Amino acid sequence: MWKAALTGSLSSAATRTHKREVWSKRNRPAKTLYSEEEPQLRSPTKPTRSNPMISLANPTRFLALVGRVVPWLTALTLILLGLGLYLSLFVAPPDYQQGETVKIMFIHVPSAWLAMFGYMLIAISALGTLIWRHPLADVAAKTAAPIGATFTLIALVTGSLWGKPMWGTYWVWDARLTSVLILFLLYLGLIALWQSIEEPGRAGRAAAILALVGAVNVPIIHYSVVWWNTLHQPASVFRIGGPSIDPALLTPLFVMAIAFTLLFVLLHLIAMRAEILRRRVRALQQSQVERAALVEA
Amino acid sequence: MLDLGPHASFIIAAYAVTFVAVAALAVSIVEDDRKQQRILAELERKGIRRRSAEPKPTPGMPKSKGKAGA
Numbered sequence: 001m002w003k004a005a006l007t008g009s010l011s012s013a014a015t016r017t018h019k020r021e022v023w024s025k026r027n028r029p030a031k032t033l034y035s036e037e038e039p040q041l042r043s044p045t046k047p048t049r050s051n052p053m054i055s056l057a058n059p060t061r062f063l064a065l066v067g068r069v070v071p072w073l074t075a076l077t078l079i080l081l082g083l084g085l086y087l088s089l090f091v092a093p094p095d096y097q098q099g100e101t102v103k104i105m106f107i108h109v110p111s112a113w114l115a116m117f118g119y120m121l122i123a124i125s126a127l128g129t130l131i132w133r134h135p136l137a138d139v140a141a142k143t144a145a146p147i148g149a150t151f152t153l154i155a156l157v158t159g160s161l162w163g164k165p166m167w168g169t170y171w172v173w174d175a176r177l178t179s180v181l182i183l184f185l186l187y188l189g190l191i192a193l194w195q196s197i198e199e200p201g202r203a204g205r206a207a208a209i210l211a212l213v214g215a216v217n218v219p220i221i222h223y224s225v226v227w228w229n230t231l232h233q234p235a236s237v238f239r240i241g242g243p244s245i246d247p248a249l250l251t252p253l254f255v256m257a258i259a260f261t262l263l264f265v266l267l268h269l270i271a272m273r274a275e276i277l278r279r280r281v282r283a284l285q286q287s288q289v290e291r292a293a294l295v296e297a
Numbered sequence: 298m299l300d301l302g303p304h305a306s307f308i309i310a311a312y313a314v315t316f317v318a319v320a321a322l323a324v325s326i327v328e329d330d331r332k333q334q335r336i337l338a339e340l341e342r343k344g345i346r347r348r349s350a351e352p353k354p355t356p357g358m359p360k361s362k363g364k365a366g367a
Contacts, residue, residue: 048353062300099302099303099309104308107311107312108311109314146312146322147322150322153318161307161310165307267322270327271326273330274329277336278333281336281338284337284345
């Protein structure tokens with residue numbers, strides 16, 4: 001009897017101690033990620049050279065880097081685009097089955113890769129917005145959307161123009177084509193969402209959630225030619241056993257892929273700079289309105 | 298002259314669409330960048346600038362009342 005009473009009192013004491021611990025944990029002051037005094041530097045630690053991600057969280061530092069990189073990147077992109085176009089149009093031989101229409105591959109395939117790359121960039125940036133609250137993550141995601149949408153549109157149109165002479169039709173509702181069309185619609189939805197919410201922070205969080213939900217489409221696009229019986233050919237470059245394309249066609253394809261990727265990065269950096277400046281202009285104009293209202297009052 | 302075979306129109310159309318789309322995208326992005334730089338420069342010319350962009354006060358110089366910034 002007394003044993004049961006002692007056990008009961010001990011267990012109730014243990015429960016009280018546990019409740020106190022839970023209460024103190026719940027009411028512990030939250031760690032602040034944002035500094036109210038310096039909203040432009042939303043980093044809990046001082047930027048150091050050892051951590052470039054934290055260092056680049058400062059938009060001013062990022063803008064300085066963009067200013068240095070853009071001229072060199074422009075020159076490199078133009079050189080590689082020129083070389084890629086020369087190899088594609090004048091050097092690459094016709095395919096033994098597809099003839100000269102294989103030249104469409106040199107713009108269609110890099111565009112399709114960048115369509116998926118752009119969306120993955122947005123999805124990773126969405127994680128940066130929601131989890132790490134990196135100040136440039138939303139800027140990166142928002143500015144990648146129109147670029148990704150353009151490359152997706154190029155992939156769809158050039159694919160269609162390639163399909164007509166080879167398949168006999170511009171369009172079929174097969175898994176690869178339909179999933180890429182869904183990707184294009186996702187891009188348009190994200191752009192519309194960013195445009196429809198005026199406050200950048202709220203727009204960024206809403207778009208980040210949509211971007212993460214839509215990210216499920218990327219592996220579906222990639223594996224659609226494996227999972228379903230499609231008119232579209234299976235993977236022929238990145239596959240087990242190596243590429244099935246002849247090196248004479250593979251070299252121009254890789255040069256064009258690198259050139260298109262550099263073009264994407266270049267345009268993205270410039271668009272990010274424009275977006276950072278737009279947010280600064282908006283903040284300055286808001287502060288002017290607030291000061292004018294104070295003076296009138 | 299480049300011989301593109303019987304399907305030349307499809308190849309030319311594909312390259313033309315790509316060129317137009319990329320050029321339109323590049324022009325719109327570069328123009329937007331220049332426009333934002335112009336607006337920001339105009340605001341700064343009027344003396345409206347971010348706190349961090351304001352000149353540091355020299356000793357003996359009265360402190361400014363603080364112009365808000367982003």
